[in-house]
Amino acid sequence: MVRYLILRTLIFVGCLALTWLLGLRDREEQLLAVVIAAVASLVISAVVLKPFRQQASADIAERVDRRVERKREKAARSDEAVEDAELRRPAGDVDEGGSDSDFR
Template identity: 45%
Template structure:
């Protein structure tokens, strides 16, 4: 599974785990979603750090490749204009 998809799935699972735990603790309605969102954010920040870093590395690599490709295209256009 790609790092971006893996991180996204793990974040969703952590959120739903927090929703289930909050529901079992008696939270209901909108408060349940707010508490679950805050708790899952905190848990994901620490527990999924490695996966988040892998995702960042993949995205940075893609951006750098696109920038290099765009630069090559600009240089090729400049050569054609001369």
């Protein structure tokens, strides 16, 4: 992701330098130069940096999948611990009313 960000910034700076070389140097033309550089770098980045963008997207998706899997495993372990605790409870641990003794 950092590599993509750096490359995109370099493309913008290159486009801005190109607009300066083409003659957009005056103070009144600076905003126009920045807008032209931004649009040009957007188009160039969309075409040239497509593999880097896809790789960054795949890396993010992989991290999200791993995080979801860890949460599922943690929930499963928690569920198993609750079931084990219920199985270890003695069978005679019930009140006359039929409710658990934990809820008196």
